Amino acid sequence: MDHSHVPVLDALKAYHARNLLPFTPPGHKQGRGADPRVRAVLGDPVFDADMLAVSGLDDRTSSQRILRQAQELMADAVGAEHTFFSTCGSSLSVKAAMLAAAGPHEKLLVSRDAHKSVVSGLILAGIRPVWVEPRWDPDLHLAHPPTPEALKSAFAEHPDAQGALITSPTPYGTCADMQATATVCHERGVPLIVDEAWGAHLPFHPDLPTWAMDAGADVCVTSVHKNGCRT
Template identity: 70%
Template sequence: MDHDESPVLDALAEYHDRGYLDFAPPGHKQGLGADDAVRRVLGPEVFHSDVLATGALDDRRSSNRVLERAQELMADAVGAQQAFFSTCGSSLSVKSAMMAVAAPGETMLVGRDAHKSVIAGLTLTGIQPVWVRPRWDRELHLAHPPSPEAYDEAFAEHPEAVGALVTSPSPYGTCSDLKSIARVCHDHGKPLIVDEAWGAHLPFHDDLPTWAMDADADVCVVSVHKMGAGFEQGSVFHLQGDLIDPVRLKQSADLLSTTSPNVLLYAAMDGWRRQMVRDGRELLGSALRLAHAVRASIDELPGLRVIEKQLVAKEASHDLDRLQIMIDTLDAGISGYQAADWLREERAVNVGLSDHRRILAQLTFADTPERTDRLVSALGDLTRTSLPAPSSVVLPEPRDLELEQVMLPREAFFAAQETVPVEEAADRIAAEQVTPYPPGIPVILPGERISAGVIDYLRSGKTATMVIPDAADPSLKSIRVVADT
């Protein structure tokens, strides 16, 4: 296919050249009706390209196949059979993939390190999860992805499972052995869904972890805005093989998605695909070399330690996206929360993730030595700054974090509920999910029996400034539980 073509961008250019006059949404009429302050901050060009997908970008019958051709080019670029664009983020895309594989009441194997959007999918659909547990690292205090053997054992125990869902890469950049997990799934005749939200760039350079389609996954979901050059909410799900019905997948997406998609998101994804086919290998190669140099520079700073080899050691992750730089702050005597806050407040530098002992700096092909020099300089200043001793976070044994699922997430979410003080929540069944963010992996799910260890972990985390935005009570003084009957 001709990857110099960009159907959405070309259609937008024609729209501007012809000077169409719209008596249809959007109501701002090319920004003419927008508030002056809004236009000044956002820029007039944003409004200029905010047009209807059907009836403006394309005609009312979509006879120019603008979006369809853009999706065909995307699939060809990454070696998938089909690609579908989403303007509602990978949160929608992963729910669509789940609905395409499993019906309400059916069983699906799900890695317990899943993003909260997967839990929302379980709540919406009534799918029965069989949790496949991550591997806990006692030294680093983080979870590595579940092993292929864990999925094989789960299928042996639950032959009724209709498929499996894996999250890879994780928000830390760690990756599952997707090829082996896909082989396990296919040996059982079942499809593999990969939530690859952090891996949109993987198809375009050989030194990056294995792309899910190359690992024989059946469907994978990517967020173009995370590691690509799309706007927030731009997502693509890719499909191959014959284990998932493409019509069912599209219909599932239609059930959940907006009928008023933002053309700006389509255009950015379309243009990014062209950019990657043309220059992706060179751009990503430069980014990987820059990341290597940044790692070395950070490792020379006192009290900071770049975590890399430990993440791909025996019994750890299968691979690592080295554009994600994990920095341990433990030896500096500060928490990751403190480091992230200080960098933002004192040096206007934002990092992508922080926890009780780490921050994560995400690099992409957009970064330059000038930008990373500023990051390293800010980190150097951080090591010379005196900060109060961090609040201690209680880290329970892994068994205390592996809560018992006693009700389906959907059943618990819709059950009669009551709010109890958090100190009285132990042994009660959760009616809500409680998710430290980032990275967005729930600690408590609807339907799980809450343990005292998890309560201690979350309460001490809150004292240490952990953010839990999705709880009914973000201060975590109380929690919603299933009412006693």
């Protein structure tokens, strides 16, 4: 695939070239309706870039395939079968991944160092968490992701768990033994979800830890807006 192609950016440029006046959100109308004081501080480009994917960059049937082309390029870049873009950072995506694995009153193994978005997702979905403790490092005074053995023990105690969700890299920057962790899940026929919000850079250099999808994870949630923008 041609990775010099930038579908969303090209569509945004083409939209500006038509000099249209939108009658859809955002209400600032490409900056025309913004307070001059705000424009003086933020500049006009921030308003120019604030555009809907529909009724702007594409139509309501996505006939131009702008978003799909961009997602296909991303999937090819990282070697994934499918890539889905979402709003609200990783917080929305991790909730969707959890719901794909477990439903109300069903169990899901969750590393105890999970982000608060995971906790809110558990509450909203009614999923019952089986907490798996991270591994404390007395030398570095920080926590590493749960070991595969810890997950195996949790599955033995809760054989009805529908899958596992771990955070890797952690906020401290340490990574799980992803291949062994995926093996533990797949031996039981359940999915492994990885909150890899801080690991969007991992697929792009061989000296970095193996990213979750290459290690056998079933779903990997990343945040390009964190450190992926530098890849």
